[in-house]
Amino acid sequence: MIKSKIINLIQKTIGTILGELLDFKNFILFSIYIMKKKQGLNKLETFEGECNANKKICVFSLYQPRGIPKHVFHQLSSLKELGFSLYVISNCPITENDIQSLKKLCFKIVIRDNIGRDFGGYKLGVLDVLDHFRNNLERLMLANDSVFFPVHNPTQMFESVDLQNNDFWGISENHEQYYHVASYLIVFKPSSFNHPEFSRYWNSYLEMSSRRHSIRKGEAGLSKALVKAGLTPGVICSSKTTLEYLQDLPIDKLVESLSYTTHIAKRATELQKMISLKIYREDMYKTYENMMRMKLLHLVSTYFDSGSPIHFCGLLINKYGSCPILKKDLIYRNAYEFGFLLANLSITTNLEFSEVESFYRMKGRPKTISFINQCLLSRGYI
Numbered sequence: 325m326i327k328s329k330i331i332n333l334i335q336k337t338i339g340t341i342l343g344e345l346l347d348f349k350n351f352i353l354f355s356i357y358i359m360k361k362k363q364g365l366n367k368l369e370t371f372e373g374e375c376n377a378n379k380k381i382c383v384f385s386l387y388q389p390r391g392i393p394k395h396v397f398h399q400l401s402s403l404k405e406l407g408f409s410l411y412v413i414s415n416c417p418i419t420e421n422d423i424q425s426l427k428k429l430c431f432k433i434v435i436r437d438n439i440g441r442d443f444g445g446y447k448l449g450v451l452d453v454l455d456h457f458r459n460n461l462e463r464l465m466l467a468n469d470s471v472f473f474p475v476h477n478p479t480q481m482f483e484s485v486d487l488q489n490n491d492f493w494g495i496s497e498n499h500e501q502y503y504h505v506a507s508y509l510i511v512f513k514p515s516s517f518n519h520p521e522f523s524r525y526w527n528s529y530l531e532m533s534s535r536r537h538s539i540r541k542g543e544a545g546l547s548k549a550l551v552k553a554g555l556t557p558g559v560i561c562s563s564k565t566t567l568e569y570l571q572d573l574p575i576d577k578l579v580e581s582l583s584y585t586t587h588i589a590k591r592a593t594e595l596q597k598m599i600s601l602k603i604y605r606e607d608m609y610k611t612y613e614n615m616m617r618m619k620l621l622h623l624v625s626t627y628f629d630s631g632s633p634i635h636f637c638g639l640l641i642n643k644y645g646s647c648p649i650l651k652k653d654l655i656y657r658n659a660y661e662f663g664f665l666l667a668n669l670s671i672t673t674n675l676e677f678s679e680v681e682s683f684y685r686m687k688g689r690p691k692t693i694s695f696i697n698q699c700l701l702s703r704g705y706i
Contacts, residue, residue, distance in 0.1 A: 347534045367437055371423060373430035375409060377457055382408035382465040383449030385442040387415045392422045395679045399473045400429050402673075406482060408465055411453060413445035440531025442468045442507070443542035450526050454517065464512045471508050471649040472680055475671045478648035481560050490558030491516040492550060495649055496634040496641075497559045501540055504547030505557050506634060509649065521553035561647045563628035566637065567621060569644060575617055582620060584639035584668060585627075635659045643670050650680070656687050 382403050386396060400410055410430040415438040418426075426433050436448065446466050453464060463486075467473075485493045492512045494505035516522055525546060532538070547557060570578055627636055634641070638654050641647040650669070654660050666681055 347532075347536070369435040371427065371433040371435075373410070373427045373432055375404075375429065375431045377411075377431045378407070378409045379460055379462040380408045380465070381453055381457060381461060381463070382410050382467055383446060383453060384410055384412045384467050384469075385415065385445030385449070386412065386469040387438060387442075388418065388422075388469065389416045391419060392425070393679065393683075395472060395675060395683070396469050397425060397429070398675055399467075399469065399471075400426075402474050402478075403465070403467065404429055406479065408463070411449050413449050415441070415445050439533055441533055441535070441538045441542075442470070443529065443538050444531035444533070446507075446542075447526055447529050447531060454523065454526075458518070461517065462514065464517045465509065466507060466512075467509045468507075470653070471651055472675060472683075473509070473650075474648040474673050475642065475650050475669075475675060476646040476648045477673060481646070481648060485558050485560050486511070486513075488558050489556065491519075491555040493558030493560070495560045495647065497557075497562055498544075498632050498634070499629050500632055501544040502548055503551070504544040505559060507543040507546065508651075516550060516555050519550070519553060519555060521549055521555075525549045561634070561641045561645050563625065563633065566628070566633070566641060566645060567625060570621060570624060578617065578620060581640060581644055582624070584643055585624070585637050639665065639668055643668065646672075652683065652687065655684050 388396060404410060411432045412426055412430045413434045415436060417435060423433060492510060494510040496506045498504055498506055551557060573581060634651055635654060635657060636659055638651055638659060642650060654665060655662055662684060671677055
């Protein structure tokens with residue numbers, strides 16, 4: 325136990341030192357990028373697609389240096405079927421075949437250097453869309469390729485949340501750093517993208533390539549700026565809707581459903597043993613039932629309010645909440661074991677299960693990567 329704690333402490337210390345050096349390197353690269361930008365030397369390739377822009381536009385940021393896989397084209401096709409015209413920004417070079425395939429789905433394709441990660445791509449696309457399409461724009465979506473989408477039909481959920489009294493909405497929320505709507509898919513209504521704070525945020529955003537910067541100043545910073553300006557967020561898979569579902573379950577079903585979470589699964593297993601008391605001691609079981617329910621729901625609420633539920637509750641909301649997305653880093657970030665995730669995963673669309681399996685197998689677990697990357701991963705730098 326003590327040895328394990330010492331190793332973890334050493335790993336985190338090394339991760340912090342290496343992470344700061346990595347962030348310094350990113351700052352140097354960003355400075356070079358800014359100088360090149362001022363001199364008009366930044367590499368930027370633009371292609372016109374075969375589709376027309378309509379009143380609903382999705383700025384889609386991707387990074388696929390090994391070629392765009394089938395499931396990403398499936399994601400783009402699904403967004404198109406939902407009525408969004410596609411503006412794709414690739415943060416790395418892509419093949420001629422991929423460009424031709426994208427042209428059939430998009431109205432515009434931009435290939436840029438990978439400066440600023442997804443939010444660097446978002447910034448370029450958002451400012452371009454606002455310059456040319458703002459007057460006729462009804463919805464502006466930001467999306468990226470960090471998820472499998474859709475694993476369940478999103479149409480009814482999208483329509484329902486879009487009709488609610490909100491100014492922007494997404495699929496899930498996050499309470500790390502401070503409250504924000506996850507940016508792997510987020511939709512803005514005119515009341516938000518026409519607000520002065522929206523343009524101010526994007527014009528002032530610095531395209532640093534640090535992951536921590538992208539989360540703090542990008543994903544979390546965007547929601548923080550809009551909420552502070554008085555705009556209201558909406559979420560499909562919120563802590564409120566999940567807790568409401570769980571509260572209605574019989575205690576044995578509640579314990580079973582929580583086996584599909586990460587941090588609560590062990591506690592649920594322990595309490596499952598107590599449920600067996602019902603068979604032998606009915607009087608004792610009745611005494612414990614309410615206490616167990618309150619404990620479990622409190623645990624769920626605590627994790628929802630302090631972290632990323634789309635990760636630690638990924639399977640729970642996939643199976644019971646019909647969440648339309650699945651994060652690609654669930655195994656890499658040690659949220660689930662490979663076998664358990666695939667054995668319990670629910671996919672009800674024509675997304676090919678074999679592609680999902682192949683991706684997770686290739687991505688691997690934290691233990692399969694180098695020690696240096698494990699240190700950086702432990703501190704959130706990669």
